[in-house]
Amino acid sequence: DAGITQSPRHKVTETGTPVTLRCHQTENHRYMYWYRQDPGHGLRLIHYSYGVKDTDKGEVSDGYSVSRSKTEDFLLTLESATSSQTSVYFCAITIGVGVTGELFFGEGSRLTVL
Amino acid sequence: GENVEQHPSTLSVQEGDSAVIKCTYSDSASNYFPWYKQELGKRPQLIIDIRSNVGEKKDQRIAVTLNKTAKHFSLHITETQPEDSAVYFCAASISGGVGGGSQGNLIFGKGTKLSVKP
Numbered sequence: 001d002a003g004i005t006q007s008p009r010h011k012v013t014e015t016g017t018p019v020t021l022r023c024h025q026t027e028n029h030r031y032m033y034w035y036r037q038d039p040g041h042g043l044r045l046i047h048y049s050y051g052v053k054d055t056d057k058g059e060v061s062d063g064y065s066v067s068r069s070k071t072e073d074f075l076l077t078l079e080s081a082t083s084s085q086t087s088v089y090f091c092a093i094t095i096g097v098g099v100t101g102e103l104f105f106g107e108g109s110r111l112t113v114l
Numbered sequence: 115g116e117n118v119e120q121h122p123s124t125l126s127v128q129e130g131d132s133a134v135i136k137c138t139y140s141d142s143a144s145n146y147f148p149w150y151k152q153e154l155g156k157r158p159q160l161i162i163d164i165r166s167n168v169g170e171k172k173d174q175r176i177a178v179t180l181n182k183t184a185k186h187f188s189l190h191i192t193e194t195q196p197e198d199s200a201v202y203f204c205a206a207s208i209s210g211g212v213g214g215g216s217q218g219n220l221i222f223g224k225g226t227k228l229s230v231k232p
Contacts, residue, residue, distance in 0.1 A: 033219075040224060041224060042120075042203055042222040042223055042224040042225050043158065043203060043205075043220075043222040044222070045219055045220070045221070048219060058219065059115075059221070090157065090158070102148075102160050102163075103148070103160065103220055104160075105157040105158050105159070106157065107156075107157050108157060
């Protein structure tokens with residue numbers, strides 16, 4: 001499983017509350033990503049990181065922030081959750097080197113905002 | 115930025131038939147095109163990829179073709195089996211782009227739900 005885990009795997013919360021999702025990896029991969037998956041929209045990139053404290057926005061970053069204070073952890077925070085952020089969130093890492101790198105996904109975190 | 119269109123959104127075939135899924139992309143600088151398979155309730159998993167210096171790539175019953183001039187690429191599955199039933203996603207990126215490691219920041223199509231009927 002490339003040593004990548006997400007937590008929590010399932011969460012139900014209320015509108016306006018803060019939520020943090022955690023992605024943890026054990027193999028010292030440099031690149032980490034957060035995607036969200038919604039029916040009819042496929043997978044959309046929220047934020048990504050290319051090293052400790054190095055992050056940048058993806059396609060759908062509004063309402064989300066990220067932090068990476070250690071190589072192994074990439075946190076996704078919803079400062080004030082909204083119903084439109086109900087989704088399945090996938091963390092991903094790049095495995096392999098050079099031109100053979102592959103995007104490998106975690107098992108996903110299902111978030112429901114009521 | 116890059117935009118990836120994927121068709122059809124649903125596809126139903128009989129076991130043993132072939133299935134073809136097509137994607138178009140907008141950024142001519144894109145040079146890496148992977149395909150991911152996602153079974154129900156599971157994570158997306160890479161099944162095959164192609165780079166712009168190659169026109170076709172095969173792996174057993176799966177093949178991908180790329181037409182850079184027309185900016186489209188396709189996934190071909192031959193002799194389909196019930197276990198091929200899943201959602202398939204195409205994606206495109208600029209390999210080596212900022213922040214993306216070796217494959218850049220992938221932009222995904224919206225997916226094709228393939229159903230293989232026994």
